[in-house]
Amino acid sequence: MMVDSGGSGTSATATDAVHPVGYPQQQKIKMLTIDTWNYSTATATITLPLLTRDLQIIWQSGTVETVPVRRRDQLKVLAMWMTAREDLSWGRFANWTKGAFNPAA
Numbered sequence: 001m002m003v004d005s006g007g008s009g010t011s012a013t014a015t016d017a018v019h020p021v022g023y024p025q026q027q028k029i030k031m032l033t034i035d036t037w038n039y040s041t042a043t044a045t046i047t048l049p050l051l052t053r054d055l056q057i058i059w060q061s062g063t064v065e066t067v068p069v070r071r072r073d074q075l076k077v078l079a080m081w082m083t084a085r086e087d088l089s090w091g092r093f094a095n096w097t098k099g100a101f102n103p104a105a
Contacts, residue, residue, distance in 0.1 A: 031056075034081065042091035048074050053104060057094045067097045068104040 030050040036043045037060065047056035055069040080088045096102060 032078070036090040039085070040090035043094050046077075046090060046094070048078060055097060057097070059094075065098070067102070069097050069102065070104045073102075073104070 032048045032050060034046045034048070036046055040060075042060060043057060044060045045058045047058070049055070053068050053071060053074070054066050055074065057065045057067065059065070077088070077093055
């Protein structure tokens with residue numbers, strides 16, 4: 001499913017990531033992947049999981065980090081991205097998730 005939140009060309013893709021578990025069944029994890037490459041000098045993608053609090057940040061350097069973020073903070077950044085994208089700094093948000101001011105960290 002492709003979501004375009006406005007006329008700026010940024011798009012998000014809801015994906016099904018399949019992770020094998022210790023038995024024949026597989027667990028599907030729903031997530032929203034936001035491509036930030038063209039809108040940030042620091043981040044490549046931000047992945048917002050729809051069922052857990054572990055936000056995944058893929059930096060343009062290739063480093064991948066997973067950090068806990070409160071659900072309300074995930075919703076705030078998603079709403080900001082959908083309504084006022086030009087005011088949103090993905091690098092600042094990513095650095096905030098790793099810092100001391102993140103209550104979930």
